[in-house]
Amino acid sequence: MRRPSARKRWSWRSQAFRGLLWQVVAVLLVGFAVWFLAHNTLENMRARGIQSGFDFLKGPAGFDIGESLIPYDALDPYWKAFLVGILNTLRVAIIGIGVATLFGTLLGIGRFSANAIVRGLCYAYTETFRNVPILLQLLFWYLVFTEVLPPVAEPVSVGPFLLSKAGFSFPWWVEGRWSVPAPGAFSMEGGASATPEFMAVLMGLVFYTSAFIGEIVRAGIAAVPKGQVEAASALGLPRGLQVRKVILPQALRVIIPPLTSQYLNITKNSSLAVAIGYPDVVSIANTSLNNTGRAVECISIIMLVYLVTSLSTALFMNWYNKRVAIQER
């Protein structure tokens, strides 16, 4: 057999050459499309006298934000307002991921319960919550919090924990001592409060996503061969230990990849919070957009924020997936 010469490899008939050529063409096309859109946008905006650029981020925002994890004042610059919004998004996403995972795992395990009532409840829950659009669920929870709960002046209380239209208020460590909430004229004074907006977003996300996570966990458990459980039983392991030491470690390999998608969904769905007045990054960007008119810039910031959070979540989950995957030798 004759080996093709090195020169011949770079002919039009060579697959490697054609492959490379197509890739170069594709990159050029994409590059041109991006350049065309960017150039065109700038040109059109200039022609219409619309000012552009990210310099506005340094100017004072001038608007208050209802809830913030960091000290924020209306005279702080726009970038800090965006930071408050990003932190609010992350807060609801991270807590949501934690609670939804816990809740979803219990649901998934519950579907295998020997108790018919537990099985039935878990089934009914899953089918109800995953089949109602999440925006409706958010609006529903918000309605529950704002319509059903009592006014600030006469909250429902369990010890120092108060529930009212101002949200869920609880004692909190303020300036070196425990501060206990008490009804004021217009809001809870002292302690700390989770606003109805935050609670509605959190509950909407948790109830919706945990239904999906429950199904993923169920599928993962179902994928563990029956022989494993039987073997564990034969060894005399109690049911709890079987779940923790035999079933879950094997199920995790099936669970992690689809679970990653659900985590990404929680983060992205949190942007629906704007409908019920939770000051997430989309809400802040909306306000900034309207105060400054920098539509392209503000939308880019939102896209960047979700891209970065989603990619970091995916990276972390991929790393974890590698860790729990079967070590093939």
Add this chain to the structure above:
Amino acid sequence: MNKTTVSLAIALALAVPFGAHAGKTLDSIKQKGQVACGVHTGLSGFSQADSQGNWDGIDVDYCKALAAAVLGDASKVKYVPLTAAQRFTALQSGEIDILSRNTTWTLTRDASLGLNFIGTVYYDGQGFLVPAKSKVKSAKAMKGATVCVQSGTTTEKNLTDYSRANKLDMKPVVFEKIEAATGAYFSGRCAAFTTDASGLASVRNKEAKNPADHVILPELISKEPLGPAVRRGDDEWFAIAKWVLFGLIEAEEYDITQANVEKLAAESTDPVVMRITGKSEDTGKLLGLDKDWMVKAVKAVGNYGEMFERNVGPKTPLNLPRGLNNQWNKGGLQYAPPIR
């Protein structure tokens, strides 16, 4: 952020770049046979659609007058309902020819959004709506109160300014849609709802179960001159839009009404009335319109005073006093430069 804003931004990215386009708006309107007018999605007295899809309101009437002056037919308006967040992008991207959507004229908007405000249809100020049973008599008593507000408006900043200046530490809860903001207020989530006073009257009248249960506080915390705006770069269209509004205001000053405009056009010997009705000088030609442009506009919607009375005045459910919006010679601020 919503789909429309994003798609409008995309439209801006895809649109073929163009240079100056002076006079193009009028040509394209004549070619299309209709004026594309951006209006509020539903604010009674200003712009709202009934069950048959007929629009009315003072902002809508201005669009009708403009269409009548330009095309000779007040019904040739294409209404584009817009949220506060969408409105400027819709104008910038050319989806609408005129934005007549209770929009506050501010420096930032005038100077950096690629648009020109043409004048003031309604002089307003921002106020607070509170439940009567809360017994609040002044905004200054609302220390630490949560306040529901719609995003995409000047109200958020005004609220912050007022809260700072008076050390009230008010907490805004910001909603994208006005329906969500008012819904949260009526459910009791917020101690107050804030927007322009005219908007408060509209919300109280349209959405409260019993309007008497809600009080508009006496403080007005800002100046809100609400007016239409056009895209920058077309001075001819800018002039037409401006002078239709001025014409409607001047028509009231000289008692030209929907009922008598044709009779006055035929019979009046008053030189000012003859100029406005196009019987003596041809002001329409200077603008690129027909000679009787003002007759058509007033015939369509009446003069400014009639627009006010029909949509927001004391005889309407909104029951807004004429106040600042009266003619300059009756103690108000409406002062139109002369048509001559």
